Amino acid sequence: MWGEPVNISCSPSLAMLWLTLRLGSLYRANPDMAFRVVGESDRVDPSRMSREGIAAAVRLGAAGSEDAKAVDLLDEWLVPVAAPSFMQAHPELRKASKLKGSQLLHAADPGEGGEPTEEWAQWLGAVGMDLAPSALRQGTQFNLSLLAVQAALGGQGIAMGRLALVLHYLTSGRLVLAFPSGCFPTRRTASSAALPIPPRRPCWPGCSTRRRVSASSAMPTSRARASRRPRSAAPARA
Incomplete structure (x- = not known):
């Protein structure tokens, strides 16, 4: 029963x-x-x-x-992801310095706080790039990460993905790393909860802890x- x-x-x-x-x-x-x-x-x-x-x-x-x-x-890691077709259509993006604000896909899930552009701002700062807030806001904004990932799958731009949420698409080839620029810590370093678990650090380039x-x-x-x-x-x- x-x-x-x-x-x-x-x-x-x-x-x-x-x-x-x-x-x-x-x-x-x-x-x-x-x-x-x-x-x-x-x-x-x-x-x-x-x-x-x-x-x-x-x-x-x-x-x-x-x-x-x-x-x-x-632990979560931030990693820029895009559809292979989008990267092929924009060969200049082999260098992250060529990135335009209009090519970014932003998301801020309810209950997390923060602005939709915050994750991209953190990653860009970690790799030593500086985009003006006005340029960041040129990208499409969503209220759920799953919507930004779906837009990336449709070739609409580059999403700042959470590795746990996009790993399936990376391993299947439906998404690719946009900029394999190394791993960088961000302002929001994780701390232990009441019952901590040893952090599992995936060796994946182009990501940063959040x-x-x-x-x-x-x-x-x-x-x-x-x-x-x-x-x-x-x-x-x-």
């Missing part, structure tokens, strides 16, 4: 570009469970999680959490320890 689905609340971009691609592994590890994924950007509220039977809440944001039961899942993905969870995973909610608050299962 299957019980009620296990509810997972997840930031929309992370749900679409990261979590959904891993559901197969989740089901293989838990063949007797069903899952319900809800994309939302609300601030994690442990009392709401308990009240609504949410087993895990996963968010993109600055490292650390006010929830003592939260854990960091992975922030971590953290989760408030009732379910321990193979990569992270998670504090359990009181048993009475756990979702019903067979």
Whole structure:
């Protein structure tokens, strides 16, 4: 007998570009469970999680959490990505110094704070380039990272991708690194959460650290320890 689905609340971009691609592994590890994924950007509220039977809440944001039961899942890295066709159509972009503001794709997901142009400004500063704020604003702006990635896939420009969200497209060849300029730290260096996990540093050129993905969870995973909610608050299962 299957019980009620296990509810997972997840930031929309992370749900679409990261979590959904891993559901197969989740089901293989838990063949007797069903899952319900809800994309939302609300601030994690442990009392709401308990009240609504949410087993895990996963968010993109600055490292650390006010929830003592939260854990960091992975470090994030910023990496400029574009469709191969876009890079082929703009051979001058072999040098990042030739980049124009109108070619940039910006995104700022709800709940994270910051301006849509902030990530590009951080990366450009890390590689020693300076684009005026007016030039940065010439690029298309989106309110979700997944929209900027989708625009990049359509050859509309260069998106500042989060490595965890674009790795699938990089390995499949649908996106390529626009500027393999090395890895650089940014102003938002990740710090340890309540239950820290040793950072996993992927050796991928052209990326820079930014922030971590953290989760408030009732379910321990193979990569992270998670504090359990009181048993009475756990979702019903067979």
